[in-house]
């Protein structure tokens with residue numbers, strides 16, 4: 001299934017998307033397809049798979065730890081693409097790769113997208129690649145038919161938002177707050193404000209998914225009620241993986257259960 | 272038309288540079304660019320900066336003819352640009368004073384900075400203290416262990432030092448952590464970066480503030496020798512003292528430019544910090560430039576006896592000058608740098624910092640191949656007091 005179809009189906013049902021992030025190769029590459037399986041069984045609509053990087057500047061301590069564990073387990077960008085391919089063979093779920101730009105740049109954008117395409121990857125998110133620097137990247141991604149998911153943030157002006165939407169396909173990734181990734185207890189009131197501010201510009205053009213700090217069912221309920229099309233959860237899963245990394249069954253059960261709890265929060269009965 | 276112009280289009284020097292930053296930081300770098308382009312033209316700002324540089328920091332610095340060293344080497348005349356005599360003991364204050372004044376005028380109350388050995392941290396703390404700004408410095412836990420005295424010095428200067436425990440716990444991780452702080456606090460916080468690195472407009476701003484070095488050299492050498500130098504030599508960590516030295520001479524093709532990187536235990540050993548000499552193009556810290564990295568794009572940890580050169584990347588304008596063939600980049604090992612450190616201390620009574628000891632080693636070699644009426648200017652970017660213990664340890668001398 002493509003990202004677009006997935007959002008379309010959810011929209012028809014009146015529900016939001018649960019987009020779940022894990023780091024490829026954390027804690028071990030062979031566990032990644034099983035963790036992904038648990039996420040999908042729990043109700044994940046779109047899977048985000050990370051490529052580990054030595055210098056993850058947009059990430060808080062939780063996902064920094066995932067980067068280091070994955071690098072220590074010998075995970076390379078190619079390995080993550082292999083894992084993606086395996087996951088796509090097992091599950092009919094849209095899969096996007098999340099990576100900093102340097103691994104793509106080092107491999108070469110053309111070669112990277114060739115390999116991503118072969119691995120049946122549906123889209124790519126690059127948190128340190130703003131649209132101004134995507135002149136080479138965007139046309140290559142387009143030729144390969146992969147979605148380019150760009151980010152917008154609370155500091156994005158409407159002018160920039162328009163420009164970003166032009167470069168974006170699949171969904172627009174709205175960063176919910178000023179800061180780095182990491183679970184937060186409370187949803188900031190400003191997150192709801194920014195969703196409502198951007199919705200008139202995205203509605204009917206591109207699905208809007210909200211990430212950073214989203215970790216609990218009540219966060220998801222609030223942002224879907226505010227009109228967002230999806231919620232992105234990363235650090236909460238990564239934290240569970242880290243905590244239960246020596247007991248795989250407990251890890252998989254826990255992840256399946258938590259994903260289904262989060263998924264329930266995307267379903268709006270009143271819609 | 273001049274080949275090298277001042278304002279890069281879209282922050283690009285050829286293909287190098289740019290602003291590869293998370294979207295949240297985009298507004299901050301655009302705000303900074305706007306503020307800088309108006310302050311640059313503001314006579315009041317210029318006057319205030321000049322006031323602090325001359326009355327407080329000690330500019331202009333002398334251009335000293337190193338007669339003893341020149342005679343000993345027996346080649347080109349070697350001049351030393353004495354940035355080591357500045358307040359704080361290094362060229363760093365040219366930049367921190369300029370940026371701290373900008374922060375103040377932009378209405379930012381809190382200044383953050385990264386530091387490796389602590390030199391930029393100290394220079395930031397100094398500038399913030401005198402201007403009444405709050406300074407918070409990110410410093411790798413490994414570096415804190417190695418440079419306890421500089422940590423205390425920053426505390427004396429009323430700055431807060433945050434230990435960085437992520438990644439390799441060194442300079443590159445401190446930059447990562449400063450960027451994470453900035454993304455969280457962009458409304459109140461000014462990020463005062465320490466070299467000609469980072470997203471546009473930082474490489475341009477830092478270069479402009481450091482260009483006072485090259486401008487003074489030009490005026491001083493014209494007066495003393497009635498002509499331009501034949502070669503300029505400077506060490507390259509991130510590349511700020513070198514860029515500041517080179518920039519006013521870019522359009523003087525007769526002046527050869529040499530940047531000297533740290534070869535650590537030797538390039539073959541893999542334990543070095545020579546990004547331009549032995550790295551690959553990559554993207555990190557907001558810029559496209561040369562980085563030491565593996566085949567998968569993971570950034571390497573570096574080694575140099577001089578903490579100030581211990582960075583796995585380099586300012587994008589240097590990558591551009593390398594591509595254009597306008598500057599040449601060399602590397603010098605720990606061993607050769609210490610030799611030069613000892614040499615200058617003995618022959619001229621000047622204890623240089625270990626960073627410019629690298630460029631000094633190359634300058635001595637270069638002078639030997641040149642004619643007696645040729646002129647070399649070496650930028651002595653800092654004094655060596657901070658390195659006395661390191662050199663004693665290296666020589667296995669107990670002090």
Ligand SMILES: Cc1ncc(COP(=O)(O)O)c(C=O)c1O
Pocket residue numbers: 361362388390391465466467506507508509510511512513578579580624626627652653654
């Ligand atoms: C004395 C001295 N020289 C040189 C450097 C290297 O920095 P840059 O290459 O930006 O001049 C440092 C950095 O700490 C330094 O302290």
